[in-house]
Amino acid sequence: MQNSDTSRKLTRRKTEEFIIINLLRLSGLISIITTVGIISILGVNSIPFFSEVGFKEFFTGLKWTPLFIPQNFGILPLVNGTFLVAFIAASTALVFGLGSAFYLSEYASRKFRKIVKPFLEILAGIPTVVYGYFALTFVTPIIQFFFPETIIFNALSAGIVMGIMIIPMVSTLSEDAMNAVPNSLREAAYAVGAKRYQVALRVVFPSAISGIVASFILAISRAIGETMIVSLAAGGKPALTINPLDAIQTMTAYIVTVSQGETQQGSVEYNSIFAVGLLLFFLTFLMNIIGRLIVTKYAQQYD
Amino acid sequence: MKDKFFNLIFLLAVMVGLISLMVLFIDIISDGYKYLTWDFFTNYASRKAEKSGILAPLAGTLWLISMTAILTIPIGISTALYLEEFATDNWFTKLIKLNVSNLAGVPSIIYGLLGLAFFSYTLSLGKSLLAGALTMTLLVLPIVIIASQEAIRTIQPSLKDAAYALGATKWEVSKNVILPHSIGGIMSGIILAMSRAVGETAPILIISSLVFITTVPSGPMDRFTILPLQIYTWAAFPQDEFRAIASTGIIVLLCILISMNSIAIFIRLKNQD
Numbered sequence: 001m002q003n004s005d006t007s008r009k010l011t012r013r014k015t016e017e018f019i020i021i022n023l024l025r026l027s028g029l030i031s032i033i034t035t036v037g038i039i040s041i042l043g044v045n046s047i048p049f050f051s052e053v054g055f056k057e058f059f060t061g062l063k064w065t066p067l068f069i070p071q072n073f074g075i076l077p078l079v080n081g082t083f084l085v086a087f088i089a090a091s092t093a094l095v096f097g098l099g100s101a102f103y104l105s106e107y108a109s110r111k112f113r114k115i116v117k118p119f120l121e122i123l124a125g126i127p128t129v130v131y132g133y134f135a136l137t138f139v140t141p142i143i144q145f146f147f148p149e150t151i152i153f154n155a156l157s158a159g160i161v162m163g164i165m166i167i168p169m170v171s172t173l174s175e176d177a178m179n180a181v182p183n184s185l186r187e188a189a190y191a192v193g194a195k196r197y198q199v200a201l202r203v204v205f206p207s208a209i210s211g212i213v214a215s216f217i218l219a220i221s222r223a224i225g226e227t228m229i230v231s232l233a234a235g236g237k238p239a240l241t242i243n244p245l246d247a248i249q250t251m252t253a254y255i256v257t258v259s260q261g262e263t264q265q266g267s268v269e270y271n272s273i274f275a276v277g278l279l280l281f282f283l284t285f286l287m288n289i290i291g292r293l294i295v296t297k298y299a300q301q302y303d
Numbered sequence: 304m305k306d307k308f309f310n311l312i313f314l315l316a317v318m319v320g321l322i323s324l325m326v327l328f329i330d331i332i333s334d335g336y337k338y339l340t341w342d343f344f345t346n347y348a349s350r351k352a353e354k355s356g357i358l359a360p361l362a363g364t365l366w367l368i369s370m371t372a373i374l375t376i377p378i379g380i381s382t383a384l385y386l387e388e389f390a391t392d393n394w395f396t397k398l399i400k401l402n403v404s405n406l407a408g409v410p411s412i413i414y415g416l417l418g419l420a421f422f423s424y425t426l427s428l429g430k431s432l433l434a435g436a437l438t439m440t441l442l443v444l445p446i447v448i449i450a451s452q453e454a455i456r457t458i459q460p461s462l463k464d465a466a467y468a469l470g471a472t473k474w475e476v477s478k479n480v481i482l483p484h485s486i487g488g489i490m491s492g493i494i495l496a497m498s499r500a501v502g503e504t505a506p507i508l509i510i511s512s513l514v515f516i517t518t519v520p521s522g523p524m525d526r527f528t529i530l531p532l533q534i535y536t537w538a539a540f541p542q543d544e545f546r547a548i549a550s551t552g553i554i555v556l557l558c559i560l561i562s563m564n565s566i567a568i569f570i571r572l573k574n575q576d
Binding site: 013016017020021023024025027028029030031032034035037038041042044045095096097098099100102103104106107108116119120122123125126127128129130132133134136137138164167168171195196197200201218221224225226227228231232252255256259260261262265273274277280281284285288289292 | 382
């Protein structure tokens with residue numbers, strides 16, 4: 001009697017365990033479905049676009065004017081604008097982020113680091129629309145003061161502000177790379193009479209270089225996908241230019257422009273945002289993978 | 304001498320970040336404080352800047368975040384629990400882990416495209432709160448999963464081992480040992496993920512397009528706008544008055560974010576004791 005009761009309890013526990021583990025597995029599956037969903041949604045909606053426009057025009061055309069007649073679908077001006085802003089942003093972030101990492105890793109006291117780091121992290125937590133406002137109403141007027149010809153929408157303002165936003169990311173990743181450099185290397189340099197800046201620049205920097213490169217790549221990837229700052233401050237004019245004072249349009253800003261209007265579902269303009277999205281997805285995906293591969297590789301370097 | 308020079312240069316780099324933060328706050332407060340009245344909270348958007356308020360976007364943000372939280376929390380914690388406690392170290396587990404960290408790096412606007420094509424059109428949810436919340440859920444899920452995993456990982460193995468030694472099953476250990484001990488870390492991670500959702504603009508902009516909404520949503524199928532989207536709309540106007548109320552909106556948005564972050568930090572500190 002008692003025995004069967006226990007065994008019934010045991011079976012119930014086993015069933016419960018079985019149901020739970022499958023429920024949990026199912027929620028894990030949601031993340032996989034999301035990725036599959038993203039790729040297939042972008043792919044499926046791009047097919048009609050590419051069959052109408054063709055890969056050749058998309059990848060080699062020099063004009064992007066989908067919302068005007070005659071329509072042109074050459075993505076290069078958008079890619080150009082995207083990378084121009086991303087390069088300005090990543091360079092800004094690299095200069096100040098790397099400098100911060102040197103200070104926090106090699107110079108600062110533990111107390112200073114503990115107080116300052118949370119404040120730096122706040123920069124990464126501010127919504128991008130706020131940075132867009134800041135670029136448009138604060139940084140652009142400063143640029144116009146120095147270069148009076150500059151129009152209100154320009155790549156430089158958006159790029160600099162985006163760079164400030166990703167300082168914490170570059171700083172944290174570079175600092176991690178510097179912290180991974182074993183102290184014995186520093187001590188060896190100090191033992192032969194090296195000064196602190198020599199240790200920082202000639203020992204720590206070369207040893208951490210792969211991590212720093214990775215942080216630059218991840219910063220570019222982050223900047224490529226950023227939307228609100230460029231939509232507000234960089235303009236809406238696709239252009240093949242390397243002049244940072246020009247108005248440009250990025251891939252993300254184009255997607256925003258189309259979805260702001262009432263575009264008919266199934267029209268070539270509607271489908272074009274998925275083709276642009278697909279390219280955007282692959283670019284950021286590729287850079288994230290490369291960046292992360294470098295990070296994992298250098299992490300093992302000194303084990 | 305040269306050492307002092309480099310010390311100064313590097314310190315300057317740190318200062319650039321901190322000073323930018325300060326300038327940003329000062330700029331926004333000085334631009335926007337004068338419209339920060341009670342009416343600003345109780346008025347709807349208007350063609351006139353001085354009569355505009357944030358009632359509709361504030362309500363929309365509250366709705367959106369509550370719905371996102373309801374959807375995200377169970378799925379996020381379950382996934383983290385599965386990865387940390389239940390999953391064996393096989394290719395499927397590795398695939399999920401790799402996939403979660405990749406999803407965290409996907410630009411938010413891509414989630415907007417997914418939401419537009421799948422939730423709005425394929426599932427015919429249109430420009431509703433539900434379409435927005437489902438999209439936002441997919442966006443913040445990787446953050447919640449990663450934060451919960453970290454919280455679960457900090458539990459001392461001896462606690463779990465003791466329960467296993469008494470014959471507890473994995474689910475009993477999870478329910479009675481792991482979750483109670485990691486709930487503080489998980490909660491603070493969830494609040495941080497939600498504060499990310501509060502500030503996200505791009506995916507909602509893609510789904511709901513630019514809208515002029517003067518109603519408070521009353522259910523998940525209603526159309527809506529959110530605070531950052533309203534700020535974007537105002538900031539894009541060329542008139543100075545509208546830019547000023549955009550910055551008033553930013554003050555409110557930042558206050559919400561600062562409160563959420565303070566709560567997260569408070570929970571974390573309390574849990575350390």
